[in-house]
Amino acid sequence: MTGLPPPGAPLGHYVSDAPFDPLAAERAAEAAPAVAATQGQVMWWKFRRHRLAVISGLFLIAMYLVVAFAEFLAPSTVDTRNVERIYAPPQALHLFDKGQFVGPFVYGRDMTLDLDTLRRVYTDDTSRVEPLRFFCHGAAYRMWGLIPADLHLFCPANGGELFLLGSDRLGRDVLSRIIHGARISLTIGILGVTMSFALGLILGGIAGYHGGWIDLVIQRVIEVLQSIPTIPLWMALAAIMPVTWSPIVVYAGITVILGLLDWTGLARAVRSKLLALREEDYVLAAQIMGARPRRIIARHLIPGFMSHLIASATLTIPGMILGETALSFLGLGLRPPVTSWGILLTEARNVSTLALYPWLLLPAVPVVLVILAFNFLGDGLRDAADPLR
Structure with a gap:
């Protein structure tokens, strides 16, 4: 066959008589860096092609700079x-x-x-x-x-x-209050996701790795939490907090509430991944070498799909922000003198006031933009982490 060396011929000295294909050579040159690239580099190259996700990421960086220097x-x-x-x-x-x-x-x-x-x-x-x-x-x-x-x-x-x-209504600048309110509304999402991320990894990892009655109990708890309507549950838990608490304590309480209620989806994702990976050969080798379950989960299993977890966490942050906004808008979350976007929107609850002074609804604009930006960023990260894309 043309282009193949004869049997026994040294491959290093063989020159093919096949015609030179410049397009194939160009593709091979482009693919050469990808062969030696790390998983993080490949994810970055794929993420850069998602223009909307890159723009959203830059917008969110700008928003958190606003938070830092409000x-x-x-x-x-x-x-x-x-x-x-x-x-x-x-x-x-x-x-x-x-x-x-x-x-x-x-x-x-x-x-x-x-x-x-x-x-x-x-x-x-x-x-x-x-x-x-x-x-x-x-x-x-x-x-x-x-x-x-x-x-x-x-x-x-x-x-x-x-x-x-x-x-x-008190003669305060709405723009200044929106800028100051970003500090609470944006940081509460990060802190809440950090808590739910930790709970999801721990409980989902235990359920997926051990299985059995442990998995059964954790799954029943998840199903109970997911069957309760979200808004009434938020309202009930927020109403427990005494009105005498300081704004900082209330802020911490809202963060804990959002973190305790949003870990279920991540836990199920971790469980499903671990159920599939715990039968792999490298897990069996680690068990034979005497590695403890905690080490196997933390060092061998979870890093294998950490990129997917990061994308999931990015998509969870908007839910946290909306949760704080909804609670504060209903008067059950943060209270003045703390300023957040949800508290600013309480000025727009009265329809007659909103009809006369429509600019009081402007705090909803950054809420919408930030939620969309997080969703687009999460989509880009999820596509970049998917090896089939």
Whole structure:
């Protein structure tokens, strides 16, 4: 057959007479790095092709940077009030005034009271140009609750006002409160998933590796928890927490509640994987060498599908964020003075208030964007971790 060496011929000195295929050579060159690549490198190459997941990952990195530097990025503190600007609508940001470039600025506003509806009416005064100040000194705060500072990324003009997303019933800046609320709403998802991840790995690993009556008991517990309606269960557990608890303790309680209720799906995924892997030869070899079950599970079984677990955890975080938002919106979760996106949305529970001041619903926008970003990121990680894709 053409292209094959004769029997007994040394392969190292054999030259094939088959025609050269440049396309096949190019494919072989492209595949050469993948042969020697680690599993992490292959996952990264596959993840990079998922453009939407990459964009979502960058967006989430930006959001967590906002969480880390919320005090600096917000134009005012979370509780700064302007009683003369209650329910002020969002101000438009401009760059040009009368054809001349000024830079980012807002127009000053006048407020009048409509005596028929008792509603405040705000009108722009185009004769008052109020440029934004950057890296300016404003309201004092403590960075991370430790470092005293008063530097902000941007501030209103001296003697002016700035409500880019409007103000609430107490004259507080909605944008600043959204930025500060991101710290609670985004970190509670990470902490809750950490707890549920640990519970899912431990209980799912024990059930999948040992089987028998241990597996039976854990599966019945999972089925009971999954059969209870989520919202009533959240409400019942949140109502147990005394109203006298401090906001920090309530925050910890909500995190524990979300973590204790969201481990069931991950536990079942771990159990199914371990049921299939515990019969492999390398597991039998580890058992013969005297390895304990805990070591076999932690060092040999779980690392084999850790990439799938990471993707599952990424898809679980949105449920945690929505759980905190729902509890706080219903008044059963976090309570003022703590600020979260769910607490901000309680301002929009009244339909008549929402009809008059629709900007109070703006805290729902970052909730939707973050949930979508986590879902797209989870899809990208899951596709990258799937060896068949």
